[in-house]
Structure formats: structure tokens, C-alpha cells
Amino acid sequence: MLSLLTLDEIVVTAVPGYGLHDISKYTKGQQVVYIKHVFVSKIHSVVKPNITAEEIDFLRRLDQMHQYCYFLVYVKNKGTGKYDHAFFMDDAEAIKGLEVQEVTPRLKRLDIISQVIRSVLV
Template structure:
């Protein structure tokens, strides 16, 4: 699933990161942020997205270039059956994982995540 399909409301240019179909570069003016999109039907006790060695290396390279990369975890809503809830992890949290409790505190409607990208990250 491509992130642009879910975040088409972000008012920025969006491009898939070269070599990754689940990482999207959002650019507006001189600001840029990479977002890796992960989908979870339900949250385990420790929320740690599946990330390949290439994803981890990519994130580390972005860090050395002072570029930002976040993981947006799309969560399936039990009521709607859609992935319309989400929360952000920074690069370190995505690699190490966070507790389900912390993830649940951060969960928001997907529209709110889109708004955060537009207003805070870009």
C-alpha cells in the first residue's frame, strides 16, 4: 500500500523514496520530511514495525544528512474496519519499538496525522 493513497490531503509534493514503495518524501518550499508507512491490524504488547536492513540503513543515512524520517503507523479501526487511525514514531522508536500503552496514547484519526504533517513537520 502506498502512503500517498492515504495521505493525499497533505498539501505538499509527494514522491516515493527511490527504492522504497512504502517511504514517501513530502516536500513543501524548503522543508522536507520522509514518512515510512506501516499498517497494523492490531497493536502487539511491543509495537515495533517490521523494517528491513535496507530501511534501517536508509534511516541512518538520513540522520547523518540531518534529514527527518518518521514512521506513520496506520492502525485498523475495529469499528470502521478501515486503517483510519494512526500514530507517529521517530526513527529511534521505530527501530527499538515502544509499548502498546505509549502507542495507544498517541493514536489519532488519520486526518489529524495529515494535519500534523502539513502544519508541524513541513
């Protein structure tokens, strides 16, 4: 695995593998969280990330080990043109999709998202 970042004792490494895209492993001590990073330009009526068959197999393997992969969906701000807000989906939600009504209250600034990641790994 390629180490990407160390922040507040959190080590972020890319998860390599055929068919796995934009998945990172966040580790602090014995705590581990996998996050797949997804970027969307616009929120449609249903948000459903593209997931490869290999990624679904990876999610199943994690479930068998009682570990999880969350999807962090970055949303482009129309005003700034930047991906400055995001929300989390669990693997089941990502597979079936989320209605826009469920997405809107989850949208958070990126500084809040980083606090959530840190709090999960404490």
C-alpha cells in the same frame, strides 16, 4: 522519484530504491520530511514495524544529513474494518519498538494526522 500528490503546496513523492518500501518524501519549499507508512491490524504489547537492513541504512544516511524519517503507523479499527487511526514513531522508536501504553495516547484520526504533516512543513 514518482510524484504521488500535490496538496496545499506539499509535494509527495515515492522514494524508490532496492529494499525501500512505502517511504514517501513530503516537500514544501525547502522543508522536507520522510515518512514510512506501516499498517497493523492489531496493537500488541509492543509495536515494532518490520524494517529491512536497507531501510536502516537509509535512516542512517538521513541522520548524517540531519534529516529524519518518521514512521506513520496506521491501525485497523475493529468496528469499521478500516485503517482510520494512526500514530507517529521516530526512527529510533521504530527500531526498538513502543509499548502499548505509549501508543494509545498517540492514536489520532487521519484528518488530525494530515494537519500534523502540514504543520511540520510550514
